[in-house]
Amino acid sequence: MLEALETQDVLGDGLITADALRAAGINAHAVDLLVKRGELRRLRRGWYALGAKWKAVGSDGQYCLFARATAGAAKRPMVLSHHSAAAMHGLPLIGAWPATVHALAPDAQGGSSHRLVTTHRAAADPNTTLITGVAVTSLARTLVDMAAGCSFLTGVTMIDHVLHQESRRVMAGAGNPGVPTITKAILFAELEAARPRTGRQAAERAITFADELSANAGESLSRVRFEELKFEIPELQVRFDIAGRSYFVDYFWRGVRKIGEFDGHIKYTRAAVMNGKDVVGVVVAEKDRESVLRPYVTSFDRWGWNLALNADEFYRFLCEKGVPRAR
Template sequence: MQLFTTITPTPATIPAVARPSVPLMHASQLTHVERLLARKQVVRVGRAVYAWSEDWRGLAPWQRYLCRVHAVALTHPDAIFCCESAAVLWGLPVFGDPGIVHILGGTEATSRVHHGIRTHTSRQRDDVVDLGGILVTGRATTVVDIARSRHHIIGFTLANAALRQDPTLSLDLLADSNENRPSTRGRRHARWVLANATALPETPLEAMSLAVLLWLGFEQPALQVEFPYSGGVDRVDFWWEGRRMVGESDGDLKYDGSLGIEPADAIRAEKERDRRLLRSADGIAHWGWRDVVLVSPLRAEVLRAGLRPVRAEDAASLAGIAKALRSK
């Protein structure tokens, strides 16, 4: 008996499946695999699937995870990927290398981990998507799965990205998916994420920053606000109009040359931009990834810039952020 219905999304709502950035090779394509492993010329990505070590060393953790998922797809072509494994194939943000690849099993399957693959027991699903020849749970199901089972910082970031990626998604649709599932496990946990997600943050760091700022007790900022000037427009990540304060989740990338800009030029441009913004703002706060993960540095930075909390901190949501993102 078929346990799912495969849906082919319209071209307007489906991206190309995220592909690994390095070649993956089945053991049958290599000669003397054990010798190559002993010489550290290849690394084992999945069962019977390998990559060249030189290629592997240059990958970010989340890129390695994408390779692990594709390795399972090579050896299990009928697998239905879910949770982080579906998310990474959709091109949605995944933190680090989660290691375990998640697939759905039928009602007769046993939940277990075997050879780096976790099989989840499942009731009938009506939104399995053929994504470039690989079966995955649909965006809404993937978002709700993670919102129910992961720390809010992870669920919120993924939900924001999914809303931005697919304009046909809505908070009502996600909430209905959560509330109408037969299982109540994780239903209450997911509600904050599905009530507060928004498509406006442009990066995972912006989404994480928004969540932590709200949990710290600061008021909801306006997002992606534009400040015109004679030569163009400055668009800011966060704007608290009542406090006339700008918040910028910069990260460190713009200063390391990765965007094709020399660090000194990037710093100079930011100072000039800040001077323009201070014509309209009384304060500007800048922070990066580490500040958000550790929470305290973000709190100190926005307080320094003049923002003040309007309610008590949500200690339960703030707890465990660093652990949830550890080594990610």
């Protein structure tokens, strides 16, 4: 039976329908037992995923599976938008994904929310794209919708991510021929075309504040905190040339010669960063790097997720460390 489930998993690219299970000779009673044992995960009525795969893909992948199942079960073609499109495009979200699937409804009289689907009355997107067989709003439109309809943090985090990825592709010469690189200008043009009913100023603010030099969601979170808590926005990815080597730092307040770094511990787990070293070796290398930089600045401070997510504690931390206030 497990072999049959794995076959259906491959055929459905991670999704397994009740019809496919019946065709494979697995009746409703057997399905219930598989769900109880955790070998199958029921996403919604008539749609399943392998239990092991569900656990392995994490919250981002789980929301994508749910969105794809909901689109597959829809009676009419559905264009995923907002959070659902963001998840399908692989955009980072600080916080939890919603409990419903978001979709465009250009012809509706107004947005609505049902048990599993939230629809948005908005201009149709002429540039929708297919991801794993599901229609979703274009990457540029998705960023604009999220910036207009969500928090400043969410908008900035996602736009930072795309601008950073796009800049890296351009530098590597890996852009797609005929596909324009997403820039702030492209996003402002998309905002004009989308004409959101609300949130236009919020979207403009997020696009303006976004920075391609912000390398990950934690760095974006920290920058948003600096802005919201009225601290000076530092320079990003500043290079220090010392003894024939170059060192880049996350944040540099040049006026007071202060370095700040977001330490999300990702560098201690990602294979690309580990480069064959063990965790101890990576930590020692970071300490050695900090020792090299300290003589050239007045201070070198680090923080992580827990501190940056707590606005009150982060405010006190920044005050205590002498981070300059915004003028």
